[in-house]
Amino acid sequence: MKYGFSQRVRYLKSSAVRDILKVVNKGDVISFAGGLPDEGLFPVEAVSQAFQKAITSDNKALQYGETEGVLELRERLVERMARKGIRRHPDNVLVTSGSQQAIDLFSRVMFNPGDVILTENPTYLAALQVFESYETRVVAVDSDDEGMIEEDLEKKIASLKPKCIYVVPTYSNPGGKVWSLDRRKKLLKLAKKYHVVIFEDDPYGDLQFDKEAAPPPIASLDNNEIVLYTSTFSKTVVPAMRIGWIVGPHQIIRIMAQAKQATDLHTNSVSQHALVHLLNDFDLDGHIQLIRNTYLERMHVMKDLLDKVKGTDLSYITPKGGMFFWVNMPSYVNTTELLSTAVDQGVAFVPGSPFYVSNPEENTMRLNFTNSTPELIQIGMERLVNVIEQSQYETVR
Numbered sequence: 001m002k003y004g005f006s007q008r009v010r011y012l013k014s015s016a017v018r019d020i021l022k023v024v025n026k027g028d029v030i031s032f033a034g035g036l037p038d039e040g041l042f043p044v045e046a047v048s049q050a051f052q053k054a055i056t057s058d059n060k061a062l063q064y065g066e067t068e069g070v071l072e073l074r075e076r077l078v079e080r081m082a083r084k085g086i087r088r089h090p091d092n093v094l095v096t097s098g099s100q101q102a103i104d105l106f107s108r109v110m111f112n113p114g115d116v117i118l119t120e121n122p123t124y125l126a127a128l129q130v131f132e133s134y135e136t137r138v139v140a141v142d143s144d145d146e147g148m149i150e151e152d153l154e155k156k157i158a159s160l161k162p163k164c165i166y167v168v169p170t171y172s173n174p175g176g177k178v179w180s181l182d183r184r185k186k187l188l189k190l191a192k193k194y195h196v197v198i199f200e201d202d203p204y205g206d207l208q209f210d211k212e213a214a215p216p217p218i219a220s221l222d223n224n225e226i227v228l229y230t231s232t233f234s235k236t237v238v239p240a241m242r243i244g245w246i247v248g249p250h251q252i253i254r255i256m257a258q259a260k261q262a263t264d265l266h267t268n269s270v271s272q273h274a275l276v277h278l279l280n281d282f283d284l285d286g287h288i289q290l291i292r293n294t295y296l297e298r299m300h301v302m303k304d305l306l307d308k309v310k311g312t313d314l315s316y317i318t319p320k321g322g323m324f325f326w327v328n329m330p331s332y333v334n335t336t337e338l339l340s341t342a343v344d345q346g347v348a349f350v351p352g353s354p355f356y357v358s359n360p361e362e363n364t365m366r367l368n369f370t371n372s373t374p375e376l377i378q379i380g381m382e383r384l385v386n387v388i389e390q391s392q393y394e395t396v397r
């Protein structure tokens, strides 16, 4: 049978990361590939009590709910965002099924085929998947360790007239980088000058290692005019609850809520009510501190082993938070080719090239340090270091 799919299907791509995960989640492979939090840290008891309470306290949690999200949850989100300097009204918040849905709904209401979106290079793969599915043109802006470079950004805004600038400025995925305050301000200034919306994706902001926190979110520097800000409980509570949110100018949020209505009516009510109970009854901030300490220790274990690679000139930024190392190998290494040898040796990573919008650097890789215990990181990294050193030997030979 020949099925008559829509034209749009041509632009749907499978995620390279998910494809790799299917291969590596077998046997004795230690995987640094996924972007997963550690299930060992899930607050199982608190989540279970919160769901129990949601289901038994009244029947609202089992009923259809408002598309915008449970009001009490939006109020709690407003309080939490205010602590980061993002001062908004609950009416400007839309609760979504993870921040992934926020990216999708935003794209659905904003982009026509051919519209230009500016991003960093590399950037979050699943956002690229969404943008491409709406037949947009994604263009990379030159960046360095501090964020997008102003000159290139202004040149591209002026010549390409983008609809939106998508950024992950705090402990980015995949780059593990933090934008400086100066670059955040410059981005905002240019976006205002040329009337371009900024989409700030911040799933990792709470996972900071440094006592000195990252600069404030870009949304906190804006008066709800031009920045849409999305975040999630996937990295701090559990991803399976699928609770994220987006806050931004009311006109955009209102239209996104209409699009959400057509998509799934509302985000899972049980999860939303459970989250309200969790936020009321559980010390989430204390729990986040535990996650930070655990991930910081793991980051150091991985860093020490990365530093042990001999004779290979690799470089990386030491993450100040988040979940990833982004490693630049010498230019002769092709990490996609290296992956199959690595998997044969019992360790996996994600090659960097799928994260690029253009001009992929084939010698890059992303390593996740949050989903393995220090003991497994030790064993996995020893395997990886061997694979890297062996590849160098083979190239030289």
Ligand SMILES: Cc1ncc(COP(=O)(O)O)c(C=O)c1O
Pocket: 035, 097, 098, 099, 100, 101, 124, 168, 173, 201, 202, 203, 231, 232, 233, 234, 239, 243, 244
């Ligand atoms: C940069 C970024 N944005 C959005 C998401 C989506 O998160 P969720 O849909 O679980 O909230 C992720 C998940 O890894 C991410 O890394």
